[in-house]
Amino acid sequence: MCPDLDQPSSHGTGPIYRLKADFFRLLGHPARVRILELLRDGERTVGDLQAALGLDSSGTSQHLTAMRKQGILESRRAGTSVYYRVKDPRIFQLLETAKQILSAHLEETRDLLGDLNGLTDPSPLTTRS
Numbered sequence: 001m002c003p004d005l006d007q008p009s010s011h012g013t014g015p016i017y018r019l020k021a022d023f024f025r026l027l028g029h030p031a032r033v034r035i036l037e038l039l040r041d042g043e044r045t046v047g048d049l050q051a052a053l054g055l056d057s058s059g060t061s062q063h064l065t066a067m068r069k070q071g072i073l074e075s076r077r078a079g080t081s082v083y084y085r086v087k088d089p090r091i092f093q094l095l096e097t098a099k100q101i102l103s104a105h106l107e108e109t110r111d112l113l114g115d116l117n118g119l120t121d122p123s124p125l126t127t128r129s
Helices: 013-027 028-039 047-052 057-069 090-121
Strands: 071-076 081-086
Touching: 028 047, 028 057, 028 090, 047 057, 047 081, 057 071
Parallel strands: none
Antiparallel strands: 071 081
8 A cells, every 4th residue: 555645744744745845945946947948948968058057067967967866857868968858848837837926926016116106205295274
């Protein structure tokens, strides 16, 4: 019988919560989000990714390796080049959802700032006669 992954352990977190947290922690680095965006149109070589990211080869490789180990990316070798691609295209839906949430939040903040700005604008005061 398979254990229920959603059941909390004695510490209040079940295995699925830890897996989800690890997944989101992996995406918590701007370079990794940028890698995913760069791979949106298909696979790219490590050299292409490195140039687009502006990172050294060690930093680029560390990010790619972490994402491959987590199952987000796949790689293949062709001659001396290594190509990376996104394993599951649903990751792009996740990024799009995050973008929509952030955009909505920024819009709300902008509106609030506009309202506050309206309160601080000097306006003619009516005087008593």
